[in-house]
Amino acid sequence: MINNQVNADKMDILVVDDTPINLRLLSNLLNERGYEVRKAISGKLALLAAASHPPDLILLDIMMPEMDGYEVCQQLKASPITCDVPVIFLSALDDVADKMKAFDCGGADYITKPFQVKEVMARVENQLTILQQKKQLKAQNIWLQKEIQERQETELLLKAQREKFQEALQELKRTQSQLVQTEKMSSLGQLVAGLAHEINNPVTFIGGNINHAYQYMQDLMDLIGLYQVEYPHQTPAIEEALELLDLAYVKGDLEKIIESMKVGVERIRNIIRSLQNFSRLDQAQVKPVDLHEGIDSTLILLQSRLINESGKSKIQVVKRFAELPRITCYPAEINQVFMNILANAIDALEEAIQKGFFVDKNPLITVCTKLEENDLVVVNISDNGMGISEEVKNQIFNPFFTTKPVGRGTGLGLSISYSIVVEAHGGQLNCFSIPGQGAEFKIALPLNVDKLIK
Ligand SMILES: Nc1ncnc2c1ncn2[C@@H]1O[C@H](COP(=O)(O)OP(=O)(O)O)[C@@H](O)[C@H]1O
Ligand SMILES: [Mg+2]
Structure with missing residues (x-):
């Protein structure tokens, strides 16, 4: 708070005059008004007194032997200890030039001798009031600056806390989604592994017996041929049956049927292998694997989504695989990443097909692999859909972020993939997209096993 009332009790005034009578007169006057007064009979003594204990105000005579008032004032202003002490000059010199010189060398006011007591008091009080106000202003400034700093610090603290909170929330969401997904995948994985195993048995004996069946069929056909040669005159019943059967046709067709059964069995085996490869329940541990195998298995599982009802290709897949060493990773989880990203690409292309986006080009997914800087394996999966x-x-x-209708998207695929690639493998997962031209996902995995975090 600013107080205009001068507190005379504490005010310390230094009076400087080479005439002892003047000195006494002035100091008595000031003493009577309650000021603390010190006296100096020369400029030199005045400087010493001011330097040892700076007063609140100096009344300074100009004309003094040895060192005049101007010089005293200049020296006072030149010293950091006394430069702020206001100086009122007292002088018989009444010339404008003299007064100007007094102000030039730093004087705060000027009183002409012989002085009026009232004038002196008014000017002294005036200077002291200014001084006190300056002090209060300075104190207030310091207080305000402290207040500003404190507020800034509080604001920073709040901001940091808010950021921490946001981070914690994201982390919580991620953990939750991971739990949901892990739970889902582990039960799905068990189901898939169980099914694959169950189907594998009958398929194995179908596959194994087809060859025997084929051989027996060949033998029977040869035997019939032999009968026809050895017994050229058949009974009418046999002749009729032969005519009905069209033996030559059956012989040719049976071969084709067995051939296609072989292909079918091989295809079932492929799918089973992919399912086992994909779920990799037996391989929960870190293991060196061929990433291309994982990509191929995933594509086989997605095969039905790449063709249309008539069995023709709906979405073309181009693979550009580089020579890659085996990479050490959690295979089931990495396959999950391929599945999530490829399924998203198919979703995006299906949506684009529905919207009539493909007029002058065909829906296409490109999967490229390469080795980068010798210690990173990069898998790029891109599509030429509408982009992001x-x-x-x-x-x-x-x-949980999804743009797909309720029931279609869970919004978990990419967040899970991110955790798997970045957190579990110390890799990178990035998305690039030019809207209208498609999207690209870049999976980068470190080759070095030491970088595995989990
Ligand atoms: N290839 C892509 N093209 C366009 N948008 C994509 C592509 N991949 C992902 N997205 C966008 O990212 C969102 C989140 O994907 P994801 O986490 O897998 O959840 P979901 O597939 O369940 O929606 C999708 O809803 C979609 O908007
Ligand atoms: Mg998805």
């Missing part, structure tokens, strides 16, 4: 807007792209890795 910047706004959507900023959110795709957030758990």
Whole structure:
């Protein structure tokens, strides 16, 4: 608070005059008004007194032997200890030039001798009031600056806390989605592994017996041939049956049927292998694997989504695989990443097909692999669908974010993939997209096993 009332009790005034009578007169006057007064009979003594204990105000005579008032004032202003002490000059010199010189060398006011007591008091009080106000202003400034700093610090603290909170929330969401997904995958994985095993048995004996059946059929056909040669005159009943059967046709067709059964069995075996490969329940541990195998298995499982009802290709897949060493990773989880990203690409292309996006080009998924800087394996999965807007792209890795209708999308695929690639493998997962031209997902995995975090 600013107080205009001068507190005379504490005010310390230094009076400087080479005439003792003047000195006494002035100091008595000031003493009577309750000021603390010190006296100096020369400029030199005045400087010493001011330097040892700076007063609140100096009344300074100009004309003094040895060192005049101007010089005293200049020296006072030149010293950091006394530069702020206001100086009122007292002088018989009444010339404008003299007064100007007094102000030039730093004087705060000027009183002409012989002085009026009232004037002196008014000017002294005036200077002291200014001084006190300056002090109060300074104190207030310091207080305000402290207040500002404190507020800034509080604001920073709040901001940091808010960020921490946001991070914790994201982490919580991610953990939750991971739990949901892990739970789902582990039961799905068990189901798939069980099914694959159950189907594998009968398929194995069908596959094994087809060859025997084929051989027996060949033998029987040869035997019939032999009968025809050895017994050229058949009974009418046999002749009729032969005519009905069209033996030559049956012989040719049976071979084709057995051939296609072989192909069918091989295809079932492939699917089973892919399912086992994909779920990899037997391989929960870190293991060196061929990533291309994982990609191929995933594509086989997605095969039905790549063709249309008539069995023709609906979405073309181009693979550009580089020579890759085996990479050490959690195979089932990495396959899950391929599945999530490839399924998203198929979703995006299906949506684009429905919207009539493909007029002058065909829906295409490209899977490229390469070795980068000798210690990173990169898998690029891109599609030529409608791409992802910047706004959507900023959110795709957030758990539960989806643009798909309820029941179609869970919004977990990419957030799970992110955890698997980045957190469990110390790799990177990035998305690039130019809206209208498609989307690309880049999976980068470290070759080095030491980088595995889990
Ligand atoms: N290849 C892609 N093309 C366009 N959008 C994509 C593509 N991949 C992902 N997205 C966007 O990312 C969102 C999140 O994907 P994801 O986490 O797998 O959840 P979901 O597939 O259940 O929606 C999708 O809803 C979609 O908007
Ligand atoms: Mg998805």
